[in-house]
Amino acid sequence: MAAVRAGLPDAELIEDLGATFGLLSDASRLRLLAALLDGEMCVCDLAAACGQSESGVSHALRLLRAHRVVAVRRSGRRAFYRLADAHVRMLLDLALTHHAHATPLGTVPTDGDAR
Amino acid sequence: MAAVRAGLPDAELIEDLGATFGLLSDASRLRLLAALLDGEMCVCDLAAACGQSESGVSHALRLLRAHRVVAVRRSGRRAFYRLADAHVRMLLDLALTHHAHATPLGTVPTDGDAR
DNA sequence: TGCGCATATGAGCAATCGTTCAGGTGTTTC
DNA sequence: GAAACACCTGAACGATTGCTCATATGCGCA
Secondary structure, eight states: OHHHHHHSOOHHHHHHHHHHHHHTSOHHHHHHHHHHTTSOEEHHHHHHHHTOOHHHHHHHHHHHHHTTSEEEEEETTEEEEEEOOHHHHHHHHHHHHHOTTSOOOOSOOSOSSOO | OHHHHHHSOOHHHHHHHHHHHHHTSOHHHHHHHHHHTTSOEEHHHHHHHHTOOHHHHHHHHHHHHHTTSEEEEEETTEEEEEEOOHHHHHHHHHHHHHOTTSOOOOSOOSSSSOO
16 A cells, blocks of 8 residues: 555656646647647637637647647748647547547536446 | 648547546546556545545545546445546556656746747 | 738636535444 | 444535637738
């Protein structure tokens, strides 16, 4: 039991991981990242493709940028974003390919299993 | 560009994925799941190992249970939880092994990149 | 120089989340 | 039976989140 405690990842790693997963926990951001999976895009195209306001997209990208998940390339008045974090790309790829059939879900359950 | 839009995963999958990542976005839950990675444990041991209140652990497990990420086995007055979702286990494994060195971080940045 | 477009930002607000506290149920032990 | 234990639950609260609206900045073009 103390062995389990010793085997647990240390606090910083956990926090860090949680933050990363947190970035992936929002549907809007997920859509943006999915769109960026196969190449860079500018803000307005991202907004159009993902059906979100440009302001919203900008805010989301700012957050992702702050965590180095995406990176910018500016050209004229455009800003082209790309996926910059290999780790996140891997998680995303794995999640997207490997999901599909799993997790029936549908309704967010009030409980799920009776007790 | 319309091609990109077409290539995007459909809404339900995105929501679903976001929900899954959301479950992994909290340090407390992450610790619990990490502890469960190598076998089942009862609530009080989990609480002790992860340094959380039993009530808090119970709430967290309830949520995870509702999403079928963990499952219970009851024995006497104990409740033993185990990881029940292969997909989550994979994400977790990958994230824990593959992290370690990456993401310098430290301070949650106010921005991160200068503009 | 002045206008329009692409993007960035700040403030503000409603909604969601995580935690704690105060009981509540079922089980074992005496 | 009563007391101790392991767990569960609901309510309440403060904190965090994601959005929208309004305004700024920077670039290109006429």
